Amino acid sequence: GILWATALGAAQSPAAKASNAPSTGAAHADFVGSDTCASCHEEVSKGFASNPHTKMALMHGNANGVTCENCHGAGSEHVAGGGDVTKIFDPAKASTKDVDTKCLSCHAGAHPNFDRSPHAKANVGCTSCHSIHGSKEEALLKAPQPTLCFQCHADQKAQFGMPFHHPVNEGTVKCTDCHDVHGTFQPNNLRATVDQNMICTKCHTDVRGPFVYEHAPVKAEGCLACHSPHGSQNARMLNMPNVNVLCNQCHSAVAAGTIHGQGQGSSDSVPCTSCHTYIHGSNMNSAFLR
16 A cells, blocks of 8 residues: 555656656656746746746646646756757647647647647647737737638638628627637537527527427528528628528429419519518417518
8 A cells, every 4th residue: 555655656746747748858857847947938937927827837736836847848858958959849849730739638628629620630730829928819819809710711801891791800709609719510610509500599589489480491401591600792691682582492382373473583572571570480470470
C-alpha cells in the first residue's frame, strides 16, 4: 500500500507531468515556473494577467504557477540551453495538427467534435482564429465577429449585404448564434438541437409551435425549404421572389386547379398567403386559413 501511494504521488508530481513537453526535444525536462519564463519573455508575460489561461496556474498547486509550460512544455532544458528553441514547443512553428492536439488536451470536453469539423478538415486550426497572447477580443479571437469569419466566408459576407438579411453586420446576431465553429454532427457546423428548427425559432418564437395542424415541410425539411438563412433579395428572406411560385413547388396541382383558378406562377394571381395566412402551422384550420 505504501509503495502504491508513493508511486501515485510521483506520477502526479510536476516533474512527472513533463510528459506534456513537446515531442521533439525536452522529453525529460522539468517545470521551472512562469516567473522564470517572464525573465526573458517580459512583453508576453506582462499582458498575460488578464488572460483566461492564467487559471492554469492552479493546476499544480503552485502560487507562481506554470501557466506558460502547460502549453509550451516543461522549460528546464530550454532555459539550460540558453533559450534553445528545439527544447520548447512553439505553436508558431508547429503543424496545425500538433497545435490543435495541444489545445484539445484541455479543451476536448468543450469541443469534442472539432476533429470532424469542416474547419479541421480544411486545416483551419485553433490559432487560425485565436490569438492566445495578444487578443483583446472575446474568447481570444484574432478579430471580432463577423469580421473574422468573413476573412474566409466571402460568399456569406455578400449575402448579409442583400436587402433582406439577418442583422449580422449590425451586431444584433452573431455567426456563433447559429453555428458551432468547433464542429457538430450537422452540415455546415450548424448547432445541433432536438428540433433543428429551434436554431431559427429561438428568435422567431411566433412560428415555433407546436401547432394542432402542422405544415409538413416545416417539420420535414425545415425553415430552409422556403427561406435563405443569411440573406436574400426577396422579402422575408424567401428563396423565390413570388410566393405562389414557391408554394407551387409542392402544390402545383392546387394552383392549376379549378377551385383556386390561380394561373400557375402568374404574377397577377392572388398570393397564396392572402388566405393561407398561418403557413407555418395553425391551431384552428387544417388549410392554415385566417
